Amino acid sequence: MTIEQQLKDRFDRATEHAIPPADVPAAIARGRGRRRRRAGAYAVGSLAVLAVAASATVLPRLGEETPTAVPAAQGPAAPDGTFVPGTTIDTDLAAAVAAADPSLPAPTDVYPSDWSRDTPLPDADFANATEWQLVYDLSDRVELLVYVSKPIPGEPADQPVGTVVTGSNTIGDPAREVWFHSMLVAPDGHVVNAIEQVDGADPRRAEQRRVLTDARTEAVAQAPGLDFPDPVEPPAAP
Amino acid sequence: MARTPAWEAEYVEYVAARQRSFMRAAYAMLGSWPAAEDAVQTTLTELYARWPRVRTGHPDAYGRRTLVNTCIGVCRKRKREVVTDRVPERQTGDGQASVDLMDALARLPVRDRAVLALRYLEDLPVREVAAALDLPEGTVKSQCSRALARLEVLLSPAETTGGNP
Numbered sequence: 001m002t003i004e005q006q007l008k009d010r011f012d013r014a015t016e017h018a019i020p021p022a023d024v025p026a027a028i029a030r031g032r033g034r035r036r037r038r039a040g041a042y043a044v045g046s047l048a049v050l051a052v053a054a055s056a057t058v059l060p061r062l063g064e065e066t067p068t069a070v071p072a073a074q075g076p077a078a079p080d081g082t083f084v085p086g087t088t089i090d091t092d093l094a095a096a097v098a099a100a101d102p103s104l105p106a107p108t109d110v111y112p113s114d115w116s117r118d119t120p121l122p123d124a125d126f127a128n129a130t131e132w133q134l135v136y137d138l139s140d141r142v143e144l145l146v147y148v149s150k151p152i153p154g155e156p157a158d159q160p161v162g163t164v165v166t167g168s169n170t171i172g173d174p175a176r177e178v179w180f181h182s183m184l185v186a187p188d189g190h191v192v193n194a195i196e197q198v199d200g201a202d203p204r205r206a207e208q209r210r211v212l213t214d215a216r217t218e219a220v221a222q223a224p225g226l227d228f229p230d231p232v233e234p235p236a237a238p
Numbered sequence: 239m240a241r242t243p244a245w246e247a248e249y250v251e252y253v254a255a256r257q258r259s260f261m262r263a264a265y266a267m268l269g270s271w272p273a274a275e276d277a278v279q280t281t282l283t284e285l286y287a288r289w290p291r292v293r294t295g296h297p298d299a300y301g302r303r304t305l306v307n308t309c310i311g312v313c314r315k316r317k318r319e320v321v322t323d324r325v326p327e328r329q330t331g332d333g334q335a336s337v338d339l340m341d342a343l344a345r346l347p348v349r350d351r352a353v354l355a356l357r358y359l360e361d362l363p364v365r366e367v368a369a370a371l372d373l374p375e376g377t378v379k380s381q382c383s384r385a386l387a388r389l390e391v392l393l394s395p396a397e398t399t400g401g402n403p
Contacts, residue, residue, distance in 0.1 A: 003393075011262075011339060014339060020274075022260070027285075028286055031285070108291070
């Protein structure tokens with residue numbers, strides 16, 4: 001008997017009894033939260049690498065895996081293409097991105113959040129948002145996150161206003177993604193990040209897998225109209 | 239007013255079909271059912287978060303890659319890469335041989351365990367193992383060969399003596 005067959009037979013015997021079932025409802029609940037939360041956490045990570053922008057004061061949340069609070073509403077667009085009922089901010093932001101790069105697909109998620117959390121705001125609280133995030137699936141291994149945030153009061157931007165900063169970095173330990181990002185601080189202090197997130201730890205392979213280019217992420221970061229009304233009742237500054 | 243994603247039922251169906259395979263592979267890498275359950279839960283959560291974009295591509299490859307990375311992360315967090323505290327939750331009909339196998343696997347580097355789990359325990363072709371581990375196929379072949387040789391050495395005393403005394 002070959003070693004391969006011995007290995008297989010022994011392992012089959014070791015696992016022949018009932019294998020513990022996965023808790024699928026729990027995975028779904030956490031996954032729903034993660035679909036939104038990770039975009040925020042990752043975007044903060046990008047800010048840390050760039051060490052710029054007023055919104056970088058949310059750094060205490062960098063990379064943090066907090067217990068998941070399932071958002072009040074989840075994910076996908078309604079049949080009419082809207083994500084958050086009661087406002088056009090979601091579709092306005094999506095339209096601004098589409099105008100800057102018409103070849104992009106429709107976003108798979110658009111949602112509000114604020115600087116006090118790394119979960120989405122309940123849809124009904126969108127007027128208090130200090131940030132909005134748009135997620136685009138570009139391929140099975142590539143995602144684009146567009147992250148628009150208001151400046152945190154009292155936190156001066158340390159990046160030149162109106163200048164796009166573009167770079168790349170690996171994310172995770174062990175590394176699991178490579179980000180290609182462009183960031184712009186607008187004259188009023190609001191910040192736009194366009195982050196192309198590519199699965200894989202190898203920057204060279206990630207470069208090959210990219211769907212966009214630096215020029216395209218820069219175009220998205222500078223898209224006219226990527227802003228939203230000031231929050232009505234923002235949370236205390238972090 | 240929660241909106242349920244249209245693809246969620248498809249995800250549930252996929253998980254129902256694959257969770258046993260994921261659990262076996264995680265057990266082979268971690269040597270403990272509770273640790274395997276945790277790793278699989280993490281994987282399923284990640285898979286859900288990425289489902290809209292992996293569902294039309296290669297969900298198996300993504301899921302396995304996530305599982306392997308999770309297990310590697312678990313092992314790195316441990317003080318040692320060998321699982322010395324593993325105690326089988328259930329004794330099998332051929333318990334000693336199974337224990338010997340898991341002890342032998344635990345002495346291998348986690349990347350060896352990963353390649354063995356996918357290639358031989360899950361019977362995946364080299365191409366799929368390469369996709370799951372994000373490695374060239376040639377590297378998978380050489381890693382398989384080396385890992386098998388190491389395992390054979392570790393198992394051979396038990397084979398020749400009929401088990402541990």
